[in-house]
Amino acid sequence: MNKNSEQAVLRILDASANRVGEGLRTVEEWARFALDGEALSAELKAIRHQVSTALAVLPRTSLLAARDTLGDVGTKISQDTERVRDSASGVVAAGISRTGQSLRVIEEYLKTINADAAATIEQARYRFYTASANLELLIAAQDRQSRMQDARLYALIDAGTNEAEFQATVTTLCESGVDVLQLRDSSSDDRTLIARARIGTEIARKCSVLFIMNDRADLALAADCDGVHVGQEELPGPVARKIVGHDRIVGISTHSIDQAIQAVADGADYIGCGPVFPSRTKSFDEFAGLEYVREVSAQIQIPSFAIGGINESNLDQVIKSGCCRIALTAALRDCEDVTATATRFKKKLMSANLK
Numbered sequence: 001m002n003k004n005s006e007q008a009v010l011r012i013l014d015a016s017a018n019r020v021g022e023g024l025r026t027v028e029e030w031a032r033f034a035l036d037g038e039a040l041s042a043e044l045k046a047i048r049h050q051v052s053t054a055l056a057v058l059p060r061t062s063l064l065a066a067r068d069t070l071g072d073v074g075t076k077i078s079q080d081t082e083r084v085r086d087s088a089s090g091v092v093a094a095g096i097s098r099t100g101q102s103l104r105v106i107e108e109y110l111k112t113i114n115a116d117a118a119a120t121i122e123q124a125r126y127r128f129y130t131a132s133a134n135l136e137l138l139i140a141a142q143d144r145q146s147r148m149q150d151a152r153l154y155a156l157i158d159a160g161t162n163e164a165e166f167q168a169t170v171t172t173l174c175e176s177g178v179d180v181l182q183l184r185d186s187s188s189d190d191r192t193l194i195a196r197a198r199i200g201t202e203i204a205r206k207c208s209v210l211f212i213m214n215d216r217a218d219l220a221l222a223a224d225c226d227g228v229h230v231g232q233e234e235l236p237g238p239v240a241r242k243i244v245g246h247d248r249i250v251g252i253s254t255h256s257i258d259q260a261i262q263a264v265a266d267g268a269d270y271i272g273c274g275p276v277f278p279s280r281t282k283s284f285d286e287f288a289g290l291e292y293v294r295e296v297s298a299q300i301q302i303p304s305f306a307i308g309g310i311n312e313s314n315l316d317q318v319i320k321s322g323c324c325r326i327a328l329t330a331a332l333r334d335c336e337d338v339t340a341t342a343t344r345f346k347k348k349l350m351s352a353n354l355k
């Protein structure tokens with residue numbers, strides 16, 4: 001290699017080493033301070049040290065001598081996308097991307113100087129891919145949990161008569177302030193259910209609405225839904241959890257305070273509490289009623305959704321019983337104007353001074 005090329009390689013390595021350090025730190029700080037991810041931040045720190053050790057084969061003085069920040073034409077090139085980050089997870093995503101790219105750049109140019117050091121960087125790069133994937137999964141899991149915590153309005157929908165109708169239903173509900181959607185349909189075949197679950201999840205995700213699959217943990221996982229809802233006669237909570245994992249949500253139906261306490265012990269992320277009133281969607285012989293809603297509001301800490309025959313005329317009674325989260329089918333399915341109705345429900349639930 002001639003002198004000019006050698007200088008250029010050192011300049012690239014110097015700039016990329018700085019970028020990797022900055023990128024790894026950006027990602028590591030989020031793992032440490034936002035996620036309290038002890039193992040993950042330790043792994044990111046270890047990767048940072050592995051990279052520094054590999055780069056120690058380059059004399060620091062020659063890297064510094066090659067540095068010419070003022071003469072770097074790249075410092076004046078800044079994309080609009082680099083100037084604005086719409087969220088902290090956008091910062092992390094940018095840090096992940098910058099780190100991966102810079103590790104690859106170092107690996108390639110280092111091959112011209114020291115093949116062993118380049119091989120160490122390659123190992124660090126693969127290690128980083130695994131760590132950053134785990135980090136992104138942890139971020140997604142925490143985001144689901146916090147959205148479930150903030151959720152007020154939960155709508156149960158069926159698969160519709162065709163895909164276009166289902167898409168339109170999901171889109172309207174997502175745009176009307178519904179926080180969680182559940183695909184609940186016992187008459188459709190598995191192929192229809194999985195196709196609808198995939199479409200529903202995709203639309204809901206774009207609107208930051210959670211999409212839950214009723215009864216079927218296998219389909220929830222296969223369709224990448226946010227979670228699954230199981231009843232007292234279906235998969236036990238821990239089994240549903242085993243299938244969908246800790247990154248997704250598990251909801252459990254409860255009809256008594258003992259069942260609610262058990263659901264919490266079984267690791268439910270939220271519970272359904274009902275039936276509160278007679279329902280047009282499902283028939284019941286017994287009703288847990290408002291008394292049960294009161295018990296849950298007083299004793300259960302995880303998000304609890306009152307369900308069963310709730311409509312605009314009886315919503316106040318639910319709120320007065322201490323509950324600001326409801327799950328509905330008929331009140332949104334059979335109304336004249338879904339957007340107006342959902343908006344009214346949501347407004348009332350949000351203005352209830354309850355947690």
Ligand SMILES: Cc1ncc(COP(=O)(O)OP(=O)(O)O)c(N)n1
Nearest residue numbers: 214229230231232253272305307327
């Ligand atoms: C939010 C929510 N709560 C309760 C139920 C009812 O579940 P389950 O008792 O399993 O009855 P089916 O829905 O399976 O008929 C629910 N689906 N969602």
Ligand SMILES: Cc1nc(C(=O)O)sc1CCOP(=O)(O)O
Nearest residue numbers: 274275279281308309328329330
């Ligand atoms: C599916 C379901 N489960 C209930 C329970 O109490 O566990 S009540 C119910 C029906 C919910 O629909 P609607 O709002 O039309 O009554």
Ligand SMILES: [Mg+2]
Nearest residue numbers: 215230231234
């Ligand atoms: Mg069920």
